Amino acid sequence: MENTRETLTNLSTKWIENLALEEINMDETGIVNFNNHVDPTMELEEASIELMEEIRELFEVYTTKFNHLRNDYTNNKSIKMFKISNTVNDFMLFRNSLKLIVSRAASDVISLGFVSNSSGYYPARMNNGSGKENTAHEIRASVGPFNEIQWTFQGDKVNVSTLVKYYLTEFIRQSAQ
Numbered sequence: 001m002e003n004t005r006e007t008l009t010n011l012s013t014k015w016i017e018n019l020a021l022e023e024i025n026m027d028e029t030g031i032v033n034f035n036n037h038v039d040p041t042m043e044l045e046e047a048s049i050e051l052m053e054e055i056r057e058l059f060e061v062y063t064t065k066f067n068h069l070r071n072d073y074t075n076n077k078s079i080k081m082f083k084i085s086n087t088v089n090d091f092m093l094f095r096n097s098l099k100l101i102v103s104r105a106a107s108d109v110i111s112l113g114f115v116s117n118s119s120g121y122y123p124a125r126m127n128n129g130s131g132k133e134n135t136a137h138e139i140r141a142s143v144g145p146f147n148e149i150q151w152t153f154q155g156d157k158v159n160v161s162t163l164v165k166y167y168l169t170e171f172i173r174q175s176a177q
Contacts, residue, residue, distance in 0.1 A: 014046070040143045044107040047141060047149045051160070052089045052104055056081075058164040059093065059102075066172065079172070093168075098175040100167065101136075110151075111136035112167055114174065124170040139163070 026032055063079040070077060077095075084090040090103035099115040113123050113136030123137040139158055141149050151158045 040147045040149070041107070043147050043149060044141055044143070047151075048104050048107050048110060049088055051110060051139075051151060052102070054160050055102060055110075055164060056089065056091050058161065059091075059168060062164065062168050063093065066168075079175075093171055095171070095175040098171065100171045105136075105138065108141035110139040112139070112163075113137065114171070116174075124167055 022033070060081060063081060067078045072078065080094045082092050082094060084092060084101075084103065088104065090101070092102065093100040097117050100112070101115060102110070102112050105111045116122075123135065137153065139151050139153050141151055143149055151160075153163075
């Protein structure tokens with residue numbers, strides 16, 4: 001019983017809040033839209049914004065911890081996080097002239113890649129040896145039954161915590177001097 005109550009407490013209620021607001025607007029304007037839940041476009045937009053926020057929050061927690069443990073706040077040793085202007089929630093990490101760019105390329109695509117003065121734009125190295133092909137890694141949304149959205153990388157389901165750990169480790173190793 002306690003697990004069920006805890007699960008219910010942690011559930012996202014944004015969708016039910018949106019339904020209530022839509023109904024209030026319907027009462028006020030007289031405009032009725034019965035089919036927008038069938039089209040996953042808005043679901044994808046909201047899901048990509050939520051995923052970007054989750055990724056950014058994890059990067060922020062880990063970089064703050066790294067900077068604190070590193071105990072060296074000089075310009076070239078600490079990791080800095082910047083919001084990218086004119087975007088909803090794109091951001092980048094910066095250290096020693098290396099940038100890690102995390103951006104929503106589309107409502108169903110989140111890209112991650114490095115930019116350096118010497119190597120241009122490239123993704124993280126992977127265990128299969130790839131990683132210098134001048135293109136970003138893309139996390140893609142797939143819409144399943146009942147508009148369930150799953151995020152995948154090269155067809156495999158993405159664990160956000162693992163993704164952030166992998167990319168931050170790669171960023172720290174590549175930007176160390």
